[in-house]
Amino acid sequence: MKTFEQENQTIRQFLLGQLPDDQVEQLEDRIFAEPDFAEEVQIVEGELIADQQAGRLTPQESRLLSARYNATKANQFNLDYEVAFQEFVSSKHDSAKETLEIITPDDSAKETVEILRPDDSMKETVEIIRPPSRAKPQPPVITHASFWRRFVFHFGPQTAYATVAIALLFLAVAIWFFASPSRPDLSARNRQAVEAELARLNSAGAAPENILSTVDLDVAHRSGGAMARIAFDTTPDKVFEFHLNLTQFGARKYRVLVFDDQRHELFAVPNLSAQNTESGPQIRLLIPVNYLKPGDYQIDLSLANQSGGYDQVNSYAFRVADPQK
């Protein structure tokens, strides 16, 4: 007898079209014979879609699911319902949290912060009233002297001072690592992992609430012109959505190469498709915000050719600006 995990895995394979025909037939027989099993398959189907929305599927699983669920209207309806439901309950959850956090104002817990919007155009000041449990804690009073005397007494002055020196050195390295503007960038990261994540993101799509901003990019001309600007951000899980405008629609696959201002190739995103929109043909490209530090970037767009290579068709440029500077 199969365990729950094994059965769950078989159902997932069935839904992704990965089971051999004979096993598919057996599974279908069970669906018609056992109402509980039919319900279980529906549950796993919903979980698969939710997993894809949350980015918990492997790139291959995500591709297979998209291929199935974007192919017919009936499946699209299922997908739309799951996505809408997830967004709906998330919004309900957030509003429920906000309601719970309404508390009696207490001056000691008030804090004023200035919010700077990404487009630099608006500033607003907001007073945050922290709940008592989250009010800034008072720093604890530590009796440094007595602790230090005990430490020196136990380990001797040489060991004690050496320990302090090592701790300070460690602290300095940590500060340098986290505060240095030249933190390891994409070129130093594992490019393969970055590209795998980009492939997954661009095939599965991103939930609307995760899209920080949408940028329409027109073809870059040598004569210059205003460069599209986006605000630097590092919020985890947020993405920039670029719309690369095309002069003509192509049914073949596109590939994007992203370069920094030194013309260093940062990453590639293949298998992108053009979409016909109200503003004309476009390619949608999703990039996590934390992949782009402040600076100028260029995107080279290529179209897959018959021989398996790519022919460059357009270039686009944009700037990531740090609103703090």
Added chain:
Amino acid sequence: MRRSLREKMLEAKQTMPVDQTASLEFERLLLWLDEDRNKAGEKYEQIRQNLIDYFRRRGALDPLALADEVIDRVTRRVTEIAKDFVGAPSYYFLAVARRVIAEYWRRPPEQDLPDNLPIFSSPEAAERRELYFKSLERCWARLSAKDQGFLLRYCVESPPVKLSTARNQLAEEMGATINMLRVMAHRLKRRLRLCIEGLMK
């Protein structure tokens, strides 16, 4: 369009006496499914849903029409099938469904689908999303506060607590297994979905 057993029966009654034969055949179909009329109704709905899911997962463009085609074929021949067929009727429906999907794939395509269907918001998709949200809001209000609270805790992750951890905790609090929670959440979601489909009709 989805037709419930009740609607089908009403339709059959309305068409009498012209379509009296169809109504009688449908009565025989119910009798074949179960002698108890209520159980027969439940079995009919279950089979119909299984057929819709079957055609949908097989990639048919109109699963509802194909499911109804299977039911119609079985209904037309129910008298002779009931005499000889041994086993659960649902197997017979599945066998007919397999024949119908094979015929379906042999038919010339009605329309060519584009290589890549759009995956991002078209105005139509945005409208549909808004409609979903409005309907969800109305249907959500019909759930009890307890059910609402359960769905929120089961479906939404509140970082830094992982969803799986939160679900385990919920199961512990409710004295239930994770699997029971999955089924509960699924049934509540299905209730919402049926409510939405009702509003969208």
